[in-house]
Amino acid sequence: MTPNNSSTFNVPASCFTPFIADVKQHALPELFTFPYYYTPHPLATAAMKQLQAHLTLLQNRHDWKETEDKPLESGNMFAVLVVENEQGQLGYLSSYAGKESDTPEWLTTSDNFVNAVFDIEVHHAELAPIQRELDEARAQLVELQRSLDISSRIDELTTKTSQSEQELKELAQSMSEGKKRRKQLRKEAESRLGLSLSQDELDLLIKTLGDESSREKRKLKALKQQWQISLTELSARVTLSHSQIQQQQEACNHLVTDMDTALNKACQFLNQAGELKSLHELFEHGEAIPHSSEQNLPKLLQAAFTHHYKPVALGEFWWGCAPYDSIRQHENLYPVCQSKCFEILEHMLDGIRMDESPLEQTPSFDKALEIVYEDDVLVVVNKPAEFLSVSGKYISDSVHARIRALYPNATGPLIVHRLDMSTSGLLVLTLTAETNKHVQRQFIQRTVEKRYTALLEGVIAETDGKALSGEITLPIRGDMEDRPRQMVCQQLGQKSATKYQVREVSNNRTKVYLYPKTGRTHQLRVHCAHQAGLNIPIVGDDLYGFKDSRLHLHAGYLKFTHPITNEVVEFEVPAEF
Template sequence: MEDVPGVFPSPFDALGPHPLARQAAGALLATLREGVIAPGLSSRILEGPEGGKMFGVLVVRQRDGHLGVLQAFSAMLAGHWDVPGFVPPLFDREARARVEPIAETTVKALLHRAEAWSTSGELLGLRADDDDRKAREVTEREALRQRHDDRRRQRHARRAELLAVTDLGGDAQAKLLAATDLGGDARAEALHALDQESRGDKAEKRRWEAAQEALRRDLAPRRAKAERRLRALDRLRRIVSRGFMKQLHDTYAITNARGQTRPLRTLYAGAEPPSGAGDCAGAKLLGYAFAHGLEPVALAEFWWGTPPASGGRIQGEFYPACRDKCGPLLPFMLEGIQVSAPRSFVPPPAPTADLSIVFEDAWLVIIDKPCGLLSVPGRDAALTDSALTRLRARHPHATGPLLVHRLDLDTSGLLVAALDARTHAALQRQFLHREVDKRYVALIDGPVRGDSGTITLPLRVDLDDRPRQMVDPVHGKSAVTDWRVLQREEGRTRMAFHPRTGRTHQLRVHAAHPQGLGAPIVGDPLYGHANRRLFLHAEALCFVHPATGQRVSFTRAAPF
């Protein structure tokens, strides 16, 4: 048995749960590995398209002083709120029973109406007709432009030929007029005909534009009206859903360690609670403990099953409570008991020695940033040491230095700073237009299939769990990474990354996500397993020097 903690470890501790909670989670993890969640319920249901789930265990001290363990899962499991061996949900069942059936029926009916209209022959027909019209317009416009361009070139050549006669001497002019059988009047008529042809082309374009406008006036408004109807149905469904969600949230009464009870919605500072608030494993466990006179001792939450489509979860890995749903909720629930301050992952402290200068001239400076050194000062007054701070101490003039890009705190490698505003702007344009070649080296915590490839997974911040990033094909920003295997070691793979874009945590997410490499970077505390450091290094940079116009390359080998 592990030592019992003197105070309750923070559920937001980024370095993982207390050893006692890890030990308690071992029993549940063992049954999940054996393919069992509860009698008659297989853990294989978590391997399907709906993905896995967060589970939690809470070590509690019973009234007689003995320790016990509670188990919970987030939200529902296999369509059930109640599963033998796991604590129940926090909501008032009778109150929810009065709201949920009506809410489910009403929202499903609105969803059915929207789906029926979105697949209706009328809407699909209008979309098809309007899309066909747009496609024909593009094709016809290009054909008309090409035809008029050809005619214009022919007219210019003919007009030049006719007008060239006036530049010749008398004998030569007479001979050319005789050869072309064009007298003065005939030449004037020919020039007039060319002008008329030009006017005809312009008139043809105006008639064509008028015809297209007539088609647009016929189809576009009808399609727009049909699309507005679909958006209105969807908007109505969302409004009704939000109304019912408020009613459902009102069925939750949250009790803390002091015995005080507050409605769930009052804990979110005037904002509506996010979907799923109150249904996380940690909240269920604490709520059950307080309702039954049990003292919380240590909490652990872990993921089991297929990772979510957005990534960021690994089967069997422990995770702190989420900030969006549980951030306002758990602190209230824990009022009345002593809770330790949450720890965060901190890379090894940066060397206090001077910066490692790779290159320096009158316009720019390139350093090899060590792991553990911020690129720029942090918001906290204590986080003043950074690459930028040290560079400005080295170059104390008013206009610089200015960092052109940044590296994460726990990423080491080449970092570029400009010594004047013009150089800074020129270098930033190169980064913006993806004209800078970057190469990173990383050690991957697992085998990698294939020898090279490209990952294209769009990213955005995980609003429920900042600063994590998540894959989102709808709202995410484009993120592209080329990769190549350098060396395969026992259980690990040494990689070269060539990012074409520069999204936050791009390489870390692309490595860990199942649709990326499927294995995190060694030492990644956010998307993998914490280690003594993050094994990611910006090894090489190549760009055009703004002052000399020469393409320059710099390399600094990884320290691992």
């Protein structure tokens, strides 16, 4: 194991916490927790309960409650790593995600949490020259923007351009009127030829009128040239200013890249063999998602390997209020964020035997696929829960694969629409390419009537004895830092709408009908769980709620036009819950 060396990486305090309760009845796991999808080992559960009791105590000491002057802070992700020290004693390490500088006030007095993997103060000497150069470049950029005052130059160019257009327009109008006047004078003079006007007098008048026309044309040409020179000079100054500012901005960007590279090289992670790898090495062929090193498991493993502790089991949970954009449940368990941590943990967990990945197992291998309806061009099936609509990266069994095997002569893509793996219910497939286009067009144009049944983990109150109904509209987009989760985003989210109707309340749970008007990923699950939606997750929703035997969401009703007969067809399969 590499010895502790503060010049290499941030050495965390031990933070080893012994168990208060007796945990001797729990046998040590043979394998370490698979971090991206797991049921916590009893030892991890005991550690989480002990940490949660400590968090409650800390919050009570700091009067942690919402007031008018002090709104309640959003919560955070906490984690425990059960470890065995060199003396064979069991205990755990604690962590919370994020920067130490962003630590909630009520946590600042606790020394139970491991340090960050990377401490910029430790590397101040090597990073300071780049930072100074970057600060100078940014100051130069600000001064350049001030001195050039490009917005004023653009305003001047815009004003002068409008002025030139107006002057040229007025002169052109004047010339047009002059031309009409000269034409009228000549016409009148020609009518008096031989009467009161001689030929010589007419010729002189025509010459005078022609000279006047020539002078006006020269005047227009001169005005155009004058404005062209003036506007060209102004435009050149604006272009030059843009170029100077852009060059300085690029210089700043290069220095930012240099700083990021230096930071990534300085941020180094241990594994159990004592091998160090930096963020720069780990993401050599990609870009690290911001704050990857601030996630819980990398911090916990760094502390464990630094102090020669053996990792035993992992548990991670949310504590506190959920931020508006994301869906989190207080005290609920969560997997490690694979998007942020995968490359880091590939190194840190190297050589550690782990539980088999549930994500690579095939939960549908022993499940039958019920065919609800079939004819020469259509097949409608009742998809079981935990059954893929289309084959995935690790799992080949799917509705598409089975229907392709059942109907080898079918053409086209077969699949018209999809259901989440965890959702059960009606799925339409087509047996010809032309039929597929016809039915898919109905889904795209939203003429297909769909109804889902969901069981919610809580009660929606009734009003005047009548079941509640309404519509939920939220802008949804994918959480790029925590796939496959979706998030609510007012700036970049896509509009999503769902009508709902309460059907039954029993055993402190609510059964609802859901009618999606749009088809965003995880739309129904987000609309149920989000605080601006129903604020009650679907039973068994392991992404936005709490684990159960299954996700209690069922696509129970479909109505659309048959592609051959043009008759309206309806299909209904009741939910099993």
